[in-house]
Amino acid sequence: xxxxxxxxxxxxxxxxxxxLSCAASGRTFSSYAMGWFRQAPGKEREFVTAxxxxxxxxxxxxxxxxxxxxxxxxxxxxxxxxxxxxxxxDTAVYYCAxxxxxxxxxxxxFGSWGQGTQVTVSS
Numbered sequence: 001x002x003x004x005x006x007x008x009x010x011x012x013x014x015x016x017x018x019x020l021s022c023a024a025s026g027r028t029f030s031s032y033a034m035g036w037f038r039q040a041p042g043k044e045r046e047f048v049t050a051x052x053x054x055x056x057x058x059x060x061x062x063x064x065x066x067x068x069x070x071x072x073x074x075x076x077x078x079x080x081x082x083x084x085x086x087x088x089x090d091t092a093v094y095y096c097a098x099x100x101x102x103x104x105x106x107x108x109x110f111g112s113w114g115q116g117t118q119v120t121v122s123s
Contacts, residue, residue: 009117022096
């Protein structure tokens with residue numbers, strides 16, 4: 001498994017941008033598909049986006065499509081989430097996760113999770 005640490009969360013006004021980072025250590029990072037999920041208070045964990053080991057294919061949840069972009073740098077063992085045009089409903093704890101598979105959006109396929117980073121969007 002890999003160990004994951006997220007960073008970059010914070011408070012931002014609606015319409016603003018944030019970039020989250022997830023640093024990985026442990027087993028070969030480039031062997032894993034990577035994903036971002038989020039969980040707001042009182043709600044279930046929601047799929048945000050995922051990316052293949054090569055970065056060639058991405059998936060996005062409908063609520064973030066066109067506003068968020070996932071990318072990865074295998075040389076730095078890091079995956080990123082660029083979030084633009086943020087809305088108050090994007091407020092949540094954002095989790096980075098690793099899946100030893102090609103590409104997936106299902107939380108049960110992700111075997112490693114970070115501790116989460118809080119993103120708060122004010123109106």
